[in-house]
Amino acid sequence: MTYYDREDQFLRQRLQKEIPVLTALIKNLYEGLDRRFHLNGAKVPVTFGFDTDSLGSYTRQSAHNEEHFHFSLFFIAYGVKNPLSKEDRIDLFKHEYAHYMQYNMSIPEKYQWQTGTHGSAWKYCCSLIGAVPTPYYKAGEALRDHDYDKVLKNRIHDKTVPIRDTYQRLQKAQKQKNEIIHYKIGDEVAHPRFGNGIVEKISPRSGGVHLHIRFDGEVKCIDQKWLMKRRDSYK
Ligand SMILES: [Zn+2]
Known part of the structure; x- marks a missing residue:
């Protein structure tokens, strides 16, 4: 899982x-x-x-x-x-x-x-x-x-x-x-449990976008909808 x-x-x-x-x-x-x-x-x-x-x-x-x-x-x-x-x-x-x-x-x-x-x-x-x-x-x-x-x-x-x-x-x-990608490689993101991480890879998929994020040495794959951008950089 x-x-x-x-x-x-x-x-x-x-x-x-x-x-x-x-x-x-x-x-x-x-x-x-x-x-x-x-x-x-x-x-x-x-x-x-x-x-x-x-x-x-x-x-x-x-x-x-x-x-x-x-x-x-x-x-x-x-x-x-x-x-x-x-x-x-x-x-x-x-x-x-x-x-x-x-x-x-x-x-x-x-x-x-x-x-x-x-x-x-x-x-x-x-x-x-x-x-x-x-x-x-x-x-x-x-x-x-x-x-x-x-x-x-x-x-x-x-x-x-x-x-x-x-x-x-x-x-x-x-x-x-x-499916619209809200992140780019190198973006800093914040996750409620894992804390801050960096986007290393972006995988568009049906109905969403999977991000590969490095948190403190460990890479996790998370859909972008579960994340908050670290800075309020939304237009
Ligand atoms: Zn109706």
């Missing part, structure tokens, strides 16, 4: 311990929304995973799938390096609930003009529960006021920001983003 695998496994075990707290938070939120709209979203199973390209999703009941909500602990857990703000986390849960709503309640005809997962029916549901009416996740967006009236008439999506949930084309964009 490489160091990277052990570290990754350690993080996953830690994040998994948050599942009961997160489940309670989601169920509590959904129960409140259920009461307002006479729905049963809180009874839909919630699963968790370690997706790196999707924050969450809602899957409808079908011949192939059990109905469920799914969230990635890499994004919604509190114990990750850059946790979501409280508002953005709640908004993500509402975003997925709006998907549940669009298929489980009657949508007025005037909000059916735009098809698609994130079409006008979904935006209408967002307007009912105060969710950000864009399919893409943008930090801090949950705190802004939303012009639902405009959004319910506007056919253009803002495609400049990463996707909030499963949406093939943009998942690919996120993966490509993780």
